[in-house]
Amino acid sequence: MANDAVWNRFISELLDKNDIVDVISSYIDVKPKGRGYWALCPFHNDRNPSLSINREGQYFHCFVCGVGGNAIRFIMKYESCSFMEAVETLAKRAGLEVPDRSGGDDAAYERKKKERQIHYDVCREAARFYHASLMSEKGLAARKYLENRGIGLSAVRRFGMGYSPDWDSLNFYLKDKGFKTEDIHRAGVLNVTKNDRAYDPLSGRIIVPIVNMAGNVVAFGGRIFNGEDAAKYKNTVVTDIFDKSKNLFAINLAKKCKQEGRLKYVIIVEGYMDAISLYQAGFDMTVASMGTALTSEQARLVSRLTKDVYICYDGDKAGQAATLRGLDILKKEGLNVRVMSMPDEMDPDDLVRKRGAEAFEKALEAAVPLTDYKLECAWRESGADKVNGEEKKREAFRTFAKNAIAVLKPLDSVEQDSYLGLIRDRTGLSYDMLKRELVGGSSTETADDSGVLDGRNAVADNLLNFLTAEDRAMYFVLASCLMRKDYAAGCAVPQTDNPFFRMVADYLAECKSLGKQPVFGELYALEGIDAFSEELKRLVSVQFNDADSDAEYFADCLSELNKIRLRSQIKALSEAYEAEKDQARKTSILVELSALTRQKTDNN
Ligand SMILES: [Zn+2]
Known part of the structure; x- marks a missing residue:
């Protein structure tokens, strides 16, 4: 294990051998000017070069959007990758070995790393097999199904979609490629029965590979398309390279979008079929959460790409408590969250297929900030629109006000004030009373005024x-x-x-x-x-x-x-x-x- 001194020496050497001007020049166009180097900043919409690169100081800095750092930081931002991934990139570039920092001895670390690589290899080969199966004679019915759902060949290729023809062909294929049963099993691709028979749990399904931010296939989703099964969707179990709660489907495509300078925001949908459908309609900044309760790991993945997020869930899911908790997590990670509403209880897939990209575009424009959305949910729940009679109405208003105030508690005072007016207008309750409710009682955090x-x-x-x-x-x-x-x-x-x-x-x-x-x-x-x-x-x-x-x-x-x-x-x-x-x-x-x-x- 590398101690701190060894690690710090390594980082110094790493930065020493990766001149920042060379590193950044390998990604974007850099021009010498005056005493330094300048480039169009890739982190904001830059028209005049405002990214300054300083060779003496070995740092970059944008004078408009304020990003700055050393070569490691540049790669983290540009590649949207983690610190360690950036270090590995630079180490490869300079021909250096990265010392182990994770604890344990070097040998154990190396073994783990090799194991993970084998699991990536297994998944990549499995994806090839599935895709070839879909394109073969055996995949005819699956192809027909996709065609009927409006999923075209180019999307099939872009997402590397596939088909699992039966229980054991994949096993034979991977064995043929030289993989051991144990590795195939641990990569999550095949299950093993009690009497040691390996089989494909996604057999008979249409396969969607899940690719991580770095571009590796890490898992598979399988969807039934004919016949009956208890589960419409099935995913690979948790492995050392995949955890559903820490990944987002299609995050690799959103990243590509960002690298091409086209990413303004990310749309989060629930299922991968929705993401594929939206991709086809031209919304290639869509990722799927593969579940409604978002985690902070997923939020952090998105925040590497952008701060602006649109949530697009089916009508019935969006208002549920688990969903709202997930949205709070996004907000806590510093993301600006807007919530879309799908018209007529449609899901996103339905909407683009039946009414086209324009209808979806309209829904995007009509999306509201998270707080507005929560207040709307509270309003609907209170039933104030439906009840009859003075007394019942007043009670509904009070219920709404109570829940609305709970929504406003975590906000800063400027935001609170603007929403209080809205609650007053709806309920006719007095502003002062609402304000007292809001300020009194629990620990409202004061607004952050350090923004000067x-x-x-x-x-x-x-x-x-x-x-x-x-x-x-x-x-x-x-x-x-x-x-x-x-x-x-x-x-x-x-x-x-x-x-x-x-x-x-x-x-x-x-x-x-x-x-x-x-x-x-x-x-x-x-x-x-x-x-x-x-x-x-x-x-x-x-x-x-x-x-x-x-x-x-x-x-x-x-x-x-x-x-x-x-x-x-x-x-x-x-x-x-x-x-x-x-x-x-x-x-x-x-x-x-x-x-x-x-x-x-x-x-x-
Ligand atoms: Zn900038």
Whole structure:
């Protein structure tokens, strides 16, 4: 197992051997301009190159949408992959071995990795077999069925759809390819009976391969199309490469859509047949959850691609408690959720087949934010539209108001206020009463008002404008050290209580003690740095001018920071002096104090 030092050394070497300009150039068009490199930012709709790539600092940064980071971060964003996947990509590029970080000895890790690879291979071969079967004589009935459902050949190919002709042909095929029964079984492709007979649990079904974000076939779904079976749909069981609750069907296609710069949002449907149908109608940013209760793993998969999500479930499913919980999970992961309503109790597949893509497009446009949707559900449940009689109506209103307030509790106060007006208009209950209900009682979180420094659309300079002079000075000092400016060589960074500044200062101190040069991009690999994305943005946006004036400003910053530090130390000591009762200790504090005061006058 690699300990932290080994791992950190590896990451340094990895970043060292993968120059960021080269890495990014291999994905997008990069042009030298002035002192740096520039490209059209692939993470927002960019018309003028706003992505700056810095070779000295080994980082990239977009001055419009604010994304930035080192080479690892770029690949994570561009490929929508995890940290480890990005590390593996870069390691392959540089011909490095990734040390094990997951615990256990190297041999066990290697064995696991090999096993997983075999399972991927089994699934890939099985997918080939199924697809060939569908296209063969045996697959005629299945092909007819798909044709009748309006699923064309190009979709069949795009999704690699297939057919399982019987219980044992797949077994013979895979054995022929040299796979062992145990591996085939553990890949989830075949089941084994008590007397060791392997059989295909999806026999007689139309097969839809499930492909993960990285493009590997990891499991299969099977749908019956003739005859009767208790289960209309069947999926591969959980294996070491597949877990239904952590995957989304067709996520690989949505990712492709993103890489081509076409992804504005993702549509989540329940079943893969819906996703295939929508794909055919031109909505190729559709993924299927394979169940209605969404998990946070699935939410995170989507959030790697986009923040905007449309939920499109069958009419009867959408309002159920399990569904709503799933939608809350999406929201908790920072996604903007809109809920679509299907007209006339249709499912998405019905809608596009019977009324065409335009009808679906209309439903997309009519989708409402999650809160509106929940309030609508609460309204319907209260029965306020249906009941007769004054007393019954008033009761329904009160039920609605109570449930609506529960919906509003987690929101910020601006949102709450706008919805309270809506509840008042519907029920005729007084605004003040509703507000009291909302604020009183349970723990309403206060609105987050730290948005002043939201740099998403700010140009570089503005990021620093809101700060105190002290913080601005600190940013300049740290950035100068990180960019290895001559005038900053050997400088001791003033002490600070700010956790971000301290993290950077510690990094600089560590570089010094190891006798190595700091590299800006390495900050992005520090443990815990994720909590400081705003601060990093500000650090990146520090501007340099000509060396002479920068050197002068740097010296000013340092002396200003030291003065501030001294002042606060003197203040703290004076307070300690006042509070101290013991005469001997009082005297020693006084000695310290006068030393500091002397320093202060010397500085002035
Ligand atoms: Zn951008």
